[in-house]
Structure formats: C-alpha cells, structure tokens
Amino acid sequence: MRTLLTGGTILTCEEGMRVLPAAIVAIDGAEIVAVQPHPPEGFAPETIIDCSGCVVMPGMVNSHVHLGEHLLKGVLETIDFEELFYSKLFAWESHLTAEVIGRASTVAALESLRCGVTTVADMYHHAEATARAVELTGIRAVIGQKILGFPLSDPLQTGAGGNAFRFDAGAFKDQLAAACEFADRWHRGAEGRITVSLSPHATNTLEPWMLARVAEEAQRRSSLVHMHLAQMQAERDEVFSRHGLGCVDLLAETGLLNDRLLAAHSIFVSDRELSLLAEHRAAVAHNPIANAKDGGLVAPIASMLAHGVRIGLGTDAFHVNLLEAARFSAFLHRAHHGDPHFITAEQALSWATLGGARAVGLERSVGSLEPGKKADLVVIDMTALNLVPWTDAAAAVVYHAEPGNVKWGLVDGRVVVEEGGSRTVDPVAARREFTAATEELWSRMGISGGAR
Numbered sequence: 001m002r003t004l005l006t007g008g009t010i011l012t013c014e015e016g017m018r019v020l021p022a023a024i025v026a027i028d029g030a031e032i033v034a035v036q037p038h039p040p041e042g043f044a045p046e047t048i049i050d051c052s053g054c055v056v057m058p059g060m061v062n063s064h065v066h067l068g069e070h071l072l073k074g075v076l077e078t079i080d081f082e083e084l085f086y087s088k089l090f091a092w093e094s095h096l097t098a099e100v101i102g103r104a105s106t107v108a109a110l111e112s113l114r115c116g117v118t119t120v121a122d123m124y125h126h127a128e129a130t131a132r133a134v135e136l137t138g139i140r141a142v143i144g145q146k147i148l149g150f151p152l153s154d155p156l157q158t159g160a161g162g163n164a165f166r167f168d169a170g171a172f173k174d175q176l177a178a179a180c181e182f183a184d185r186w187h188r189g190a191e192g193r194i195t196v197s198l199s200p201h202a203t204n205t206l207e208p209w210m211l212a213r214v215a216e217e218a219q220r221r222s223s224l225v226h227m228h229l230a231q232m233q234a235e236r237d238e239v240f241s242r243h244g245l246g247c248v249d250l251l252a253e254t255g256l257l258n259d260r261l262l263a264a265h266s267i268f269v270s271d272r273e274l275s276l277l278a279e280h281r282a283a284v285a286h287n288p289i290a291n292a293k294d295g296g297l298v299a300p301i302a303s304m305l306a307h308g309v310r311i312g313l314g315t316d317a318f319h320v321n322l323l324e325a326a327r328f329s330a331f332l333h334r335a336h337h338g339d340p341h342f343i344t345a346e347q348a349l350s351w352a353t354l355g356g357a358r359a360v361g362l363e364r365s366v367g368s369l370e371p372g373k374k375a376d377l378v379v380i381d382m383t384a385l386n387l388v389p390w391t392d393a394a395a396a397v398v399y400h401a402e403p404g405n406v407k408w409g410l411v412d413g414r415v416v417v418e419e420g421g422s423r424t425v426d427p428v429a430a431r432r433e434f435t436a437a438t439e440e441l442w443s444r445m446g447i448s449g450g451a452r
C-alpha cells in the first residue's frame with residue numbers, strides 16, 4: 001500500500017526540529033520513503049490523505065506507562081504514595097487476571113492512540129494480555145513482564161514493622177522465568193510492532209543478586225531493562241540502609257547500568273549518580289505529572305541536562321496523555337526554577353518523540369519523520385478552535401493541542417486513527433467490556449463504587 005499525505009506542515013522532530021510548510025510524506029508499505037516539498041517522481045499512491053490545515057508529526061513515544069494499571073485508576077489515586085507500595089498496591093495487584101489486564105490495556109492503548117502516541121513502553125503483570133491488546137489496537141510497544149523479589153500476594157514480612165519486604169528466592173525465580181518466557185515468545189510479535197524488555201520493579205523491591213540475575217538474562221538477549229529507579233525517598237533510604245549504596249550505584253554493582261537501561265523517574269539520585277547514568281548512556285523516562293501528583297516531586301531535570309543524560313517522556317500509571325505530559329513538563333520546570341526560558345516547547349516535544357524513541361531503543365525506526373523510518377505518524381487538525389491562530393508548530397502543539405485534535409494516526413503505514421476515531425477496535429465495546437471486568441474485579445477486591 002502506497003500512501004501520500006499532502007498539504008500539511010511537516011514537523012519532522014529530527015535533531016533541530018525541521019519544519020516543512022505545505023509538504024508531503026510518502027509512504028510505501030510500512031516505511032516512509034520521502035519527506036519533502038513535492039511527491040517523488042513516479043510515486044503512485046493508492047491512498048491520498050489531505051492534510052491541509054494540519055501539522056504532520058511523528059507519533060509520540062510514551063517511554064513509561066502501565067496500560068493494565070488503568071484498572072486501579074480512581075481507587076489508588078488519592079492515598080499516600082509512599083504508603084501505597086506497602087499497604088495496598090502489591091496486595092491489590094495480586095487480584096488482577098490476564099483477562100482484566102487485557103481489557104484495561106485495550107482501552108488504554110486506544111486512548112494512547114487518540115492522544116497521538118504510537119509507541120508505548122509498558123511494564124506490568126500478565127504482559128501477554130497487554131501484548132494481545134497491542135495486536136488488536138495496532139499500537140507499537142516495548143513490553144516487559146514485571147519482576148519482584150517476593151510473592152505478589154504476600155509481599156511483607158509479618159511483625160517486622162516498617163517497610164520490610166519478604167524476599168523469596170523461589171518467588172523471584174518463578175517471576176524471572178515467566179518474564180524471560182514472555183520476552184522470548186513475544187519479541188518481534190504483532191507483525192514486528194512488539195519488542196520486549198526485562199522489567200525488575202525497582203532497586204528496593206529486589207535483592208542485589210536478583211538484579212544481577214536479571215542483568216545476565218538481559219545481556220543474553222541484548223534486551224532493554226525497563227524499571228523504576230529512585231522514585232521515592234523510601235527507595236533510596238532502603239537501598240542505602242541495606243547495601244550502603246545509592247540506587248544508581250546498586251545498578252552499577254549488579255550489572256544493570258548500561259545503554260540498555262531505561263530508568264523511570266530517577267528523582268532521588270546524587271549529581272555523581274547522574275554523571276554515572278550519562279557516562280553509561282542509560283536513559284531516564286521522565287514522568288512529570290505522576291511525580292508531581294503522587295509525591296509532590298520534581299525530577300532533577302536541570303542536572304540531568306547538564307550531565308547529558310538521555311531523556312524520554314512518560315505518563316506512568318493511570319494517565320496516557322503524553323501531550324499533557326509534554327506541556328506540564330515545560331511549565332513545571334519553568335516554575336520550579338523560576339525561569340520562563342527553561343524547557344522550551346521544542347525541548348518538551350523532542351522528549352516526547354525522538355528522545356523517547358532513543359530511550360526505548362527504537363530510534364532507528366520511530367521518533368522522527370525521515371525516509372527509511374517506520375511510517376508511525378500523527379496528523380493534528382490545526383484549524384480547531386483551541387489551536388488557531390498559530391505560527392510556531394512545535395509551540396502550538398505543546399502549549400495548546402488536545403487529544404481531540406488528533407485527526408489521523410498511522411502505525412507501520414496502517415491507519416489506526418481516522419477522523420479522530422479508532423479504525424482498529426470499537427471503543428464503545430472496549431469500554432463496555434472494560435467497565436464490566438472492572439466492576440467484577442472491584443467487587444472481588446471489596447472496593448465499593450461503580451467502575452463507570
């Protein structure tokens with residue numbers, strides 16, 4: 001299938017953020033073959049998409065999300081974040097089934113596409129159910145099955161007081177085996193749209209020897225390691241009190257600190273540790289909304305930039321709107337530093353596109369509009385009331401665009417969003433199945449309230 005997008009303002013999101021007014025994107029099969037003022041000579045499209053009045057840009061990359069955790073949206077959003085891990089989260093997650101996670105992942109993937117996201121880096125339980133949702137919805141994903149150092153259903157030591165996990169070698173080995181089996185079965189799945197990661201949960205929820213085992217398995221597969229890092233004070237304190245190390249130091253000790261590491265958050269890290277992340281070409285998934293909302297926290301972005309740490313943008317749990325995350329990242333850090341010139345719209349957009357692609361290891365395929373890359377792109381209707389008038393495409397998208405402005409979305413050259421609606425899965429049926437599954441789950445977990 002040859003497709004030609006005509007008449008749009010092309011925001012390539014390459015290094016330097018090139019803009020081509022009234023230009024074309026030519027697609028042959030799954031690949032971009034031209035991004036230029038006029039169609040290539042002899043190119044005979046079977047489909048023409050008129051993008052007049054629109055911005056055409058690469059589909060965004062959400063570099064840290066838990067699609068399946070949409071199930072707990074609403075019920076886990078108002079309690080203290082640091083307590084959450086020890087009192088609620090793991091115990092509640094033990095009730096989740098592949099069926100409900102699949103339904104949540106389908107809805108969250110559809111919503112991601114509607115927000116202009118065409119690639120997600122996901123780590124959660126029952127990863128196969130999320131992979132099936134990726135197959136159905138047509139999104140691209142890097143997926144890891146979450147690995148913990150203790151049984152999910154019984155995470156805490158009884159009578160220990162404080163926050164002490166019940167580390168269990170057998171439970172860890174079972175989870176590692178399941179994660180490796182998932183990775184081996186699904187790498188290059190969904191017609192090549194799925195790549196895989198190994199995903200230990202965090203530095204304080206596994207013991208050092210467990211992290212070292214994950215590093216060995218990741219090394220064997222050359223796979224990404226996507227995990228949480230120094231997300232909260234308790235994580236840093238526990239790691240330091242148990243091992244006398246910072247969280248990044250622990251990753252270095254256990255063989256996880258390298259250019260295949262995607263570390264979500266990275267808030268409670270020293271300047272020296274940030275220089276280690278940069279030196280080893282590890283990437284950080286920055287989740288400004290989740291950090292601010294869950295803990296009133298702000299990641300040390302200025303230090304990360306000063307050290308040259310690679311940065312992608314994520315939404316983390318309960319959210320998938322990366323447009324909102326890009327906007328919030330610019331405003332948050334300007335306010336935090338009292339500097340209206342810090343984090344430009346272009347900077348925020350680059351984290352959401354090429355920066356994210358680099359962070360998840362897919363920069364050769366996605367993240368910018370260039371010949372030879374996958375045809376993963378979105379078309380934003382710039383004639384919408386909330387977007388007129390505009391002059392600077394990147395600034396207009398970051399400061400003003402909403403999910404409803406995403407008119408078209410293509411992944412691998414295939415239309416997945418058409419005139420703002422899903423072309424792959426019926427969203428009404430998906431929502432109905434999801435809410436029914438959620439109500440059943442919540443009643444089993446003793447949570448009151450309707451899922452709608």
Ligand SMILES: [Zn+2]
Nearest residue numbers: 228264316317
């Ligand atoms: Zn997370």
